[in-house]
Amino acid sequence: MxxxxxxxxxxxxxxxxxxxxxxxxxxxxxxxxxxxxxxxxxxxxxxxxxxxxxxxxxxxxxxxxxxxxxxxxxxxxxxxxxxxxxxxxxxxxxxxxxxxxxxxxxxxxxxxxxxxxxxxxxxxxxxxxxxxxxxxxxxxxxxxLALHDPLTSLPNRRLLEDRIATVLQHATRQQNKAAVMYLDLDGFKAINDTHGHAYGDEILKQVAQRLVGCSRKEDTVARVGGDEFVIVMGNIAHIADTQEPCNKLIDAVSQPYQVNGLTLQLSTSIGVGIFPDDATEVAPLIAAADGALYEAKRSGKNRCCTAQMMSTPPKQHHVMSASIA
CATH class of the missing domain: 3.40.50.2300 (Response regulator)
Incomplete structure (x- = not known):
């Protein structure tokens, strides 16, 4: 009262x-x-x-x-x-x-x-x-609380799916493309196991800030669980339009992290699904990006892969897969 x-x-x-x-x-x-x-x-x-x-x-x-x-x-x-x-x-x-x-x-x-x-x-x-x-x-x-991740304050999966649906509707009206980028942190489990969850949580918060800082205002950055994040980009003309954003994300995540006096480091792998090329609905598009992420992890990590499962060479992670050309 x-x-x-x-x-x-x-x-x-x-x-x-x-x-x-x-x-x-x-x-x-x-x-x-x-x-x-x-x-x-x-x-x-x-x-x-x-x-x-x-x-x-x-x-x-x-x-x-x-x-x-x-x-x-x-x-x-x-x-x-x-x-x-x-x-x-x-x-x-x-x-x-x-x-x-x-x-x-x-x-x-x-x-x-x-x-x-x-x-x-x-x-x-x-x-x-x-x-x-x-x-x-x-x-x-x-x-x-129901729509946002309590640790990072980013949209959660529920809100993310609504945002993707809106982006796809807009892309359909404008007759252009949209991208879903699925990110997973390489080496995060080792940090958690070695230093504890408090360190891991701080890393996740810093990663969230970096991802938002690398994204456009109109993009959605979401945490979908554990050390997985998704970024939704609308208003793109070609899959190559995701190359520079992916490069920026990889560079940003790979910069050192300062946590309680310790310097920690990790990297990220990214899978990219394109609307309408890879899927025309929300769930299949997320699944396409997730599949591309699996290929990026399998082929060496610290790189970006498209839904066509083509990874970048280990020493050239800034270059998207050959399917972009």
Whole structure:
């Protein structure tokens, strides 16, 4: 539950076309200890102000010239988009109470104000609003955890497959190609076995940073388990367009790693699958890249191989397989 301090520090907006009513409500709120209170007498300002400040509570008069409270709530609904509408309606008309709730207000306060009622309704509504925000934040965090690798913060396999599907759709519309590059770290198991998992985890985090640094903004870099990573490239015209990116990745991963005063080194093997040449759907395209990775590992590691299973010569790992030419 929200603490008392969180409730008193909540953002509150008072909206009324009467200066006396505004002053009275501001005095009530400040005497109760609320610290972040503002007001406006112009209903057309409410939606822009809410977009800017994201209020926890809007005390909204329903009867105002120009835009009335019901019209304001309609605009606020578009901003919240299905979220919790933080409106506490202020009305002197008994018939407006049910209409206000039907329009989206969470509660109402009758005019003239009863001080005890005002305090209780404001406190209760803020408590619910802040609890709703906590739950929404928790839900977002859980969704992030479900879609991202907790160690490196990279997309996981579930999110990767969605990203690949999107890239393939775009490539189809644009009539160009896309690439899936499957990477495995050479020598990672030896580091884990010799120095322990804490060292291995630090290596994985540094590798993730290097892979992201070598990739374009529009590319997706994902960790799909253990010491395996996948990079998705869209908007390429030919398989040769993956040659330079693969060279950069191999060079970046092979640079020394500093972990707790030790200098460690490893390399990477890469398999490349091309859409639509090697596969036209997500799972087969990943499998094609994985098969090419197996060939790169089998033929000596520290190199890149295409899905045609053609590896680069051991002393020329910067050169893609002959199928590129």
């Amino acid at each position: 929200p603490s008392r301090d969180e409730i008193l520090n909540a953002k509150i907006l008072v909206v009324d076309d009467s200066a006396d009513n505004v002053d009275l409500m501001l005095e009530i709120l400040r005497e109760a200890g609320y610290t972040d209170v503002s007001s406006t007498m112009l209903p057309e300002q409410v939606c822009p102000l809410h977009r800017q400040h994201c209020y926890d509570l809007i005390l909204l008069d329903l009867q105002m010239p120009g835009l009335n409270g019901f019209q304001v709530m309609k605009g606020l609904k578009e901003i919240e988009q299905g979220g919790y509408l933080p409106v506490l309606a202020l009305t002197a008309q008994p018939s407006f109470k049910i209409a206000a709730l039907e329009a989206g207000a969470r509660d109402f306060i009758s005019k003239p104000f009863d001080l005890l009622e005002v305090h209780k309704r404001i406190h209760n509504m803020l408590e619910v609003r802040l609890l709703y925000k906590e739950l929404a934040q928790y839900s977002r965090q859980q969704q992030e």
